Amino acid sequence: MQESKRYWQPEAETASRDQITAWQSERLVSTVKRVYENVAPYRDRMDAAGVKPEDVKGIDDLRKLPFTTKQDLRDFYPFGLFAVPMEQIARLHASSGTTGKQIVVGYTQKDLDTWGDIVARQLTAIGLSPRDKVHISYGFGLFTGGLGIFEGARRMGATIIPVSSGNTERQITILQDFEPDCIACTPSYAMYIAETMEKMGVDAKKLPLRCGVFGAEPWTEEMRRQIEEKLDIKAYDIYGLTEIMGPGVAYECECQAGMHVNEDHFIIEVLDTETGLPVKDGEKGEIVFSCITKEAFPILRYRTKDIGAVTHEKCPCGRTFVRMSKPMGRTDDMLIIRGVNVFPSQIETVLLKTGHSPNYQIEVDRVNNLDTIAVRVEMNEATFSDTVSEISQRERALAEAIKSLIGVAVKVVLVSPGSIERSTGKAKRVIDHRKLH
Amino acid sequence: MAIKQVSIFVENKPGTLVSITDAIGAAGVDIRAMSIADTQDFGILRLIVSDAEKTKQAVREIGCVVSITEVVAVAVSDRPGALNDVMHVLSENGINIEYMYAFLTSRGHNAYVVLRVADNDKAAKILASRGVALVSEEDISKL
Numbered sequence: 001m002q003e004s005k006r007y008w009q010p011e012a013e014t015a016s017r018d019q020i021t022a023w024q025s026e027r028l029v030s031t032v033k034r035v036y037e038n039v040a041p042y043r044d045r046m047d048a049a050g051v052k053p054e055d056v057k058g059i060d061d062l063r064k065l066p067f068t069t070k071q072d073l074r075d076f077y078p079f080g081l082f083a084v085p086m087e088q089i090a091r092l093h094a095s096s097g098t099t100g101k102q103i104v105v106g107y108t109q110k111d112l113d114t115w116g117d118i119v120a121r122q123l124t125a126i127g128l129s130p131r132d133k134v135h136i137s138y139g140f141g142l143f144t145g146g147l148g149i150f151e152g153a154r155r156m157g158a159t160i161i162p163v164s165s166g167n168t169e170r171q172i173t174i175l176q177d178f179e180p181d182c183i184a185c186t187p188s189y190a191m192y193i194a195e196t197m198e199k200m201g202v203d204a205k206k207l208p209l210r211c212g213v214f215g216a217e218p219w220t221e222e223m224r225r226q227i228e229e230k231l232d233i234k235a236y237d238i239y240g241l242t243e244i245m246g247p248g249v250a251y252e253c254e255c256q257a258g259m260h261v262n263e264d265h266f267i268i269e270v271l272d273t274e275t276g277l278p279v280k281d282g283e284k285g286e287i288v289f290s291c292i293t294k295e296a297f298p299i300l301r302y303r304t305k306d307i308g309a310v311t312h313e314k315c316p317c318g319r320t321f322v323r324m325s326k327p328m329g330r331t332d333d334m335l336i337i338r339g340v341n342v343f344p345s346q347i348e349t350v351l352l353k354t355g356h357s358p359n360y361q362i363e364v365d366r367v368n369n370l371d372t373i374a375v376r377v378e379m380n381e382a383t384f385s386d387t388v389s390e391i392s393q394r395e396r397a398l399a400e401a402i403k404s405l406i407g408v409a410v411k412v413v414l415v416s417p418g419s420i421e422r423s424t425g426k427a428k429r430v431i432d433h434r435k436l437h
Numbered sequence: 438m439a440i441k442q443v444s445i446f447v448e449n450k451p452g453t454l455v456s457i458t459d460a461i462g463a464a465g466v467d468i469r470a471m472s473i474a475d476t477q478d479f480g481i482l483r484l485i486v487s488d489a490e491k492t493k494q495a496v497r498e499i500g501c502v503v504s505i506t507e508v509v510a511v512a513v514s515d516r517p518g519a520l521n522d523v524m525h526v527l528s529e530n531g532i533n534i535e536y537m538y539a540f541l542t543s544r545g546h547n548a549y550v551v552l553r554v555a556d557n558d559k560a561a562k563i564l565a566s567r568g569v570a571l572v573s574e575e576d577i578s579k580l
Contacts, residue, residue, distance in 0.1 A: 384504055386444045414448070
């Protein structure tokens with residue numbers, strides 16, 4: 001029997017819109033003041049924009065504040081945007097994938113507790129309790145996925161199975177023997193597990209597993225349907241990003257109709273990509289978040305480059321937080337390959353550094369539910385060799401160099417000069433065969 | 438003593454080879470010998486031609502990646518065992534062969550073998566000292 005209303009923090013999750021606005025205004029004002037005083041780069045930027053903390057008296061003044069971008073996080077790597085001294089930082093996390101300049105974030109103990117609360121809201125909303133076991137297949141490490149779900153499960157008292165990623169056969173053995181009630185991993189990995197189970201002759205319907213929390217990469221309603229059918233579970237969407245907190249910035253309730261944004265902690269804006277002005281309710285735009293309760297890393301007006309929409313329509317679950325859609329695309333060319341953020345420009349950097357032609361194309365596909373990435377690059381005279389073994393060696397060395405930078409294995413395919421299409425405008429560097437949106 | 442070989446990158450796509458032979462034919466160049474090394478995704482076309490530089494220009498113009506490699510060519514009598522003798526000379530002197538291919542001509546009683554080795558001069562010296570007939574650019578042009 002399904003209970004229809006399950007809240008971890010009902011006073012927040014069902015607060016009136018007026019109360020939410022009041023919280024947001026109050027917390028924004030204090031965050032702006034704290035950030036101005038403690039984070040030099042923000043102070044400099046606000047000074048340059050002619051904005052003083054006193055000018056921000058409530059959420060209507062949010063638009064006065066300058067934006068923060070991923071580049072800012074790179075420019076002030078690693079700790080330049082932290083708002084508290086290191087001795088108050090209880091944990092560091094970093095974005096997945098790249099070696100070199102990762103995006104680094106910090107958390108005080110209170111931030112970790114907040115993170116636990118918001119993820120606990122997700123787990124509670126989908127019917128989990130301390131009686132239940134949560135199987136976490138997100139990687140544990142600097143990546144926020146594994147430890148983020150961990151914080152939430154710990155907070156609401158479920159039994160945690162910290163499997164982390166990889167070794168699919170063992171994951172399935174654990175699903176059979178430990179009998180978790182919920183699994184947390186990327187949607188494509190869930191599909192991969194399902195198909196491996198089929199191959200191993202394991203019947204998913206016999207497992208007690210009844211739900212899953214999936215995120216870290218875009219996935220369609222069609223994929224949700226397939227996961228639910230193959231694993232015989234309800235599949236829920238969780239949204240988050242390292243820069244804002246990790247998983248749990250927004251969460252799907254039992255209605256599976258959009259993700260509730262934890263508005264008592266994050267202010268969401270959906271802005272027209274050209275004008276930077278707010279779009280109407282339900283319209284698409286770039287999603288921008290401001291953190292109003294984080295102590296260590298309170299980012300303001302962070303441009304996620306995700307495109308999405310938000311609705312204020314009432315949700316049957318009774319929650320009053322707005323719902324955001326699944327991300328519908330990006331404003332930049334970032335790809336998510338097996339949960340890892342990859343920028344074509346990273347691949348371009350390696351190509352040029354190793355003397356390869358700048359004419360390349362990246363082809364992304366999903367084969368047997370695993371993302372594959374092939375880099376087609378034109379042969380040129382600098383990299384041509386008279387023997388197959390030398391050319392093959394170069395191909396392998398290039399693939400190694402790319403993998404070492406982006407954190408994902410690629411296949412390198414050498415093609416004839418002129419076979420990569422040229423364009424007068426921005427070259428189409430990525431062909432993505434996956435249907436993600 | 439070495440001769441020039443033209444090496445051309447050939448993507449494994451229909452039409453690539455014919456566009457190359459078109460260009461070489463149009464340039465009035467005669468192909469003396471050829472071989473293709475192939476992998477799943479690409480091949481390397483190796484040619485001994487009547488005019489290496491002209492060939493290089495012609496295929497460059499149609500957008501191919503091309504290089505000229507110096508290789509050793511020897512003449513062996515066209516009889517059983519002749520090639521084996523040459524192989525023995527190389528093997529006894531520790532000369533590794535990267536690749537090789539052979540061709541015949543309408544004139545003469547010899548077969549010609551093209552060899553890619555690590556050190557052309559060393560190989561040429563050794564072969565010559567053992568009485569193996571080396572082929573020069575001039576010889577190729579007279580074939």
